[in-house]
Amino acid sequence: MRIASFIDISLVDVPKIPVTVIFTSGCNMDCGYCQNAEIIPLDSGSEMIISDIVESVRDNLSDGYCITGGEPTIHKDLPLLIKALREDGAGHINLNTQGSVPDILEKCLPYLDSVWFDMKAVPERYAEITRVKFDPWPRVLRSIKLLIDSNVSFWPRTTYVGRLMKPTEILEIANLLHELGFQGEYLIQNYLKSSGTRESEVVNFEEPNKSELESLIDSMPSGITLKLEWR
16 A cells, blocks of 8 residues: 555544544545645555554554545555554544545445545536546445445535535535435535645635535535535
8 A cells, every 4th residue: 555644643634533644645536626636646655564554653642543645445455454453453443535436445344433525526527526537426426325324424525616616516415415315414625725736726716705605504405414614
C-alpha cells in the first residue's frame, strides 16, 4: 500500500473522538477542487507493508484511526490494514471513501465503525465532476446500499463548490439518500481554495456563501437533517 503521510492526533476528523489519521496515496478520480491534489497520482507517496504502517501509528495516545486519501479503497490490501489495526486494539476505525470500489469496501465493513462517504454529485453528473472516463455512479450506488444495509455508521457528505454546483442538486442528493433508506445527518462542507488545491484547476470555482443552502434545511425529506459546516 502506498502511504502519503500520518497525523498523530486529529480532533476534527471523527466527531468527539481523537484519532490518528492515515493518508493513503493515489485516487481513481480527479475532482478539480480536490484539497489533497498532490496525492492524486497513483505513484505518489511511499510503498509500506501493513506491519510497518501499524507500527508507525501505534502509541499515539489517540482513540482510533481515520483512514483517508486519496482514495483508500483502490488499495487491495486495505481490508488487511483495517483488520490489523482492529487486532492491534483500535477503539474506533473510520474510513473516508467516495465509494467507487465496492468490492474492497465490502471486505472492510466487518472491521469498521464509521464511514465518511463523499457524495460527489447528483448521479447524472458523476463522471463530469469526478473527471473519469467511465461513469462511476453504479459502483458508488452499490457502496451506498452496502453501507445502509450494514452495522457501520454511514455519514454522507458533499463538498459544495461555488459555480460548479447548484443548491437544487443538494436537495436531489438528499432525496436520493432518503429513497435508498438512509436516515440521519447529511453534511455539506464548503469548498475552500488552499495550498492543497491546484491553481490552474480552481480558477473557475468560488468559495460558496452559506446562505445559498440555508433555505434547503426545511426542505429535507423525512428523517434526514441537513448540516452546513462552513470552514
